[in-house]
Amino acid sequence: MRVGGGTMGSMAAAAGGREAVIEIDRLSLTYETNDGPVHALSDIDLSIGRGEFVSLIGPSGCGKTTLLRVIADLEQPTGGAIAVNGVSPRAAREARSYGYVFQAAALYPWRTIARNVALPLEIMGVPKAERERRVADNLALVNLAGFERKYPWQLSGGMQQRASIARALAVEPDLLLMDEPFGALDEIVRDHLNEQLLKLWAKTQKTVVFVTHSIPEAVFLSTRIVVMSPRPGRVTDIVDCSALPRERTLDVRETPEFLAIAHRVRQGLRAGHSYED
Amino acid sequence: MSASLAAPPVRRPRGREGAFVPVLAVVLALVAVWYAGAYVLNRPQVMDAFARQKVEPDFESLVAATWSMERPVLPAPHQVAAELWKTTVEQRITSKRSLVFHGWITLSSTLVGFAIGTALGILLAVAVVHVKSLEKSLMPWIVASQTIPILAIAPMVVVVLNAVNITGLLPKAVISTYLSFFPVTVGMVKGLRSPEILHLDLMRTFSASAWQTFWKLRLPGSVPFLFTSMKVGVAASLVGAIVAELPTGAVSGLGARLLSGSYYGQTVQIWAALVAASLLAAALVTIVGAIDRLVVRRMGMAR
Ligand SMILES: Nc1ncnc2c1ncn2[C@@H]1O[C@H](COP(=O)(O)OP(=O)(O)OP(=O)(O)O)[C@@H](O)[C@H]1O
Ligand SMILES: [Mg+2]
Numbered sequence: 060m061r062v063g064g065g066t067m068g069s070m071a072a073a074a075g076g077r078e079a080v081i082e083i084d085r086l087s088l089t090y091e092t093n094d095g096p097v098h099a100l101s102d103i104d105l106s107i108g109r110g111e112f113v114s115l116i117g118p119s120g121c122g123k124t125t126l127l128r129v130i131a132d133l134e135q136p137t138g139g140a141i142a143v144n145g146v147s148p149r150a151a152r153e154a155r156s157y158g159y160v161f162q163a164a165a166l167y168p169w170r171t172i173a174r175n176v177a178l179p180l181e182i183m184g185v186p187k188a189e190r191e192r193r194v195a196d197n198l199a200l201v202n203l204a205g206f207e208r209k210y211p212w213q214l215s216g217g218m219q220q221r222a223s224i225a226r227a228l229a230v231e232p233d234l235l236l237m238d239e240p241f242g243a244l245d246e247i248v249r250d251h252l253n254e255q256l257l258k259l260w261a262k263t264q265k266t267v268v269f270v271t272h273s274i275p276e277a278v279f280l281s282t283r284i285v286v287m288s289p290r291p292g293r294v295t296d297i298v299d300c301s302a303l304p305r306e307r308t309l310d311v312r313e314t315p316e317f318l319a320i321a322h323r324v325r326q327g328l329r330a331g332h333s334y335e336d
Numbered sequence: 337m338s339a340s341l342a343a344p345p346v347r348r349p350r351g352r353e354g355a356f357v358p359v360l361a362v363v364l365a366l367v368a369v370w371y372a373g374a375y376v377l378n379r380p381q382v383m384d385a386f387a388r389q390k391v392e393p394d395f396e397s398l399v400a401a402t403w404s405m406e407r408p409v410l411p412a413p414h415q416v417a418a419e420l421w422k423t424t425v426e427q428r429i430t431s432k433r434s435l436v437f438h439g440w441i442t443l444s445s446t447l448v449g450f451a452i453g454t455a456l457g458i459l460l461a462v463a464v465v466h467v468k469s470l471e472k473s474l475m476p477w478i479v480a481s482q483t484i485p486i487l488a489i490a491p492m493v494v495v496v497l498n499a500v501n502i503t504g505l506l507p508k509a510v511i512s513t514y515l516s517f518f519p520v521t522v523g524m525v526k527g528l529r530s531p532e533i534l535h536l537d538l539m540r541t542f543s544a545s546a547w548q549t550f551w552k553l554r555l556p557g558s559v560p561f562l563f564t565s566m567k568v569g570v571a572a573s574l575v576g577a578i579v580a581e582l583p584t585g586a587v588s589g590l591g592a593r594l595l596s597g598s599y600y601g602q603t604v605q606i607w608a609a610l611v612a613a614s615l616l617a618a619a620l621v622t623i624v625g626a627i628d629r630l631v632v633r634r635m636g637m638a639r
Contacts, residue, residue: 129549131541132540133537133540133541152541152543153539153543155542155543157541158541159538159541161534161538163534165532165534165535165537165538167535167552167553167556168636168637169556169559169636169637170636171633171636178542178552179542181552182539182542182543182544182548182552183542210636230542288400308600
């Protein structure tokens, strides 16, 4: 099935025999623009197993957001095949099987923070009491308890982004798609949320696809790291992180295993860049 | 902490108090120009009158005369003010000579027409935004409807409706509706289309239905646009009601006051009715603006 580039075959097998949540086969996406076609994704092969935490890393414009949007059925691929939970992305979306965190918070300005978090639950028809419980729980999880009745403009950018994470978590999806969710946050908050996210993931066995620009963040969080390069957007390396324990604290970042993985990711990113010149 | 955070910060809209002095200056300048205009425009008639009496007037009595004529070409501000006072405060409001009475007649058809026009405008906008083919088929007609001069169709509409025994308030309200639905339609179409792609994408990730997207995103997002166009619409409604009173020889309403004033050369009465009409328009726009601010603050969007 996998006919990807030479090294691809062996790397893609790392889903580890688990049931695949996301199955991507020779996927391409070309945007038709006024300045000609943009090859945002080219020949992507990737299989993500249940309970994995997969990070997508790569330079700006390499198609990380586009790939995530294809998985979420927000964008239609122009070639190849993709299955989410064994069905088409559209069917998966309609079954509400994922939660999506956008690069920007995307809160509705006329809704309080609590009502923003409740929005997907209202749409799904979750009963009021259950809705209130989930809103309170998830706001507490992202340290926003006490801000329920604030409006988005009364919060800092970082707080808004945390609210948008709470909104995605409130859906209680098995699959979380996160597009640079912590990109706008300061280091300390970012560390804290990384730990929280990892705890949540370990506890709930969610599958996470996580876009980031930060190598330490990717290594700290992931079971596997997908390194991408631009023009055309493709996968250049898939780095396995199973050398690190599944339960991690921030101290893990000082260990030689951690540094070795980070080094390999850095190499992969460099290779992608030199290809470009 | 949460207690101090609970109260939404109320920031005063800037420039309200600060605007008072410049506004007053403009009003004073306008009044001065008006007095000067009254002098210039009424002078020939006054000169004739003096000439007939073979009197050589000095400047002072000339000015006094131009500002106190019974049927001036342009009445002076204080004459209009006196007429306004006489026809509002000094009349019972049920009297046919009360401007409040006439103002209420016009206002009631304005409000009925405005309400129908706003509802119609919203409905048309919802239809145009949701049904692709309507954008191409309906929108050109909506635009074309406004290119027909209102003075041309108002008499026809009123006469036709009178012929089928619809009289009084309703024919006038129809003209108000005709003038006010348009800005509301255009504003609402823009408002319903105003949500960012990102906000629409979010709804898509929730697999929201078109109906849910409408209620929870498009409609609240369109509120500021709705009120802006309602301000235009309410002023247009008043114009429509007055225009509808002109061609039919209506006996009551501000339009009727304008008409009877011009029959009998009662320029002071005409100007009093004009001033009353513009004060009414200003009041209506202000009220819509106040509701706008109230709603936007209620929705939490005020900053
Ligand atoms: N709607 C679109 N129409 C045309 N081109 C697009 C569109 N969206 C993205 N692209 C192009 O596709 C390529 C990949 O974009 P994408 O947003 O997926 O990159 P990214 O890896 O998420 O970048 P960043 O790290 O800056 O977020 C870019 O060259 C971009 O210009
Ligand atoms: Mg991106």
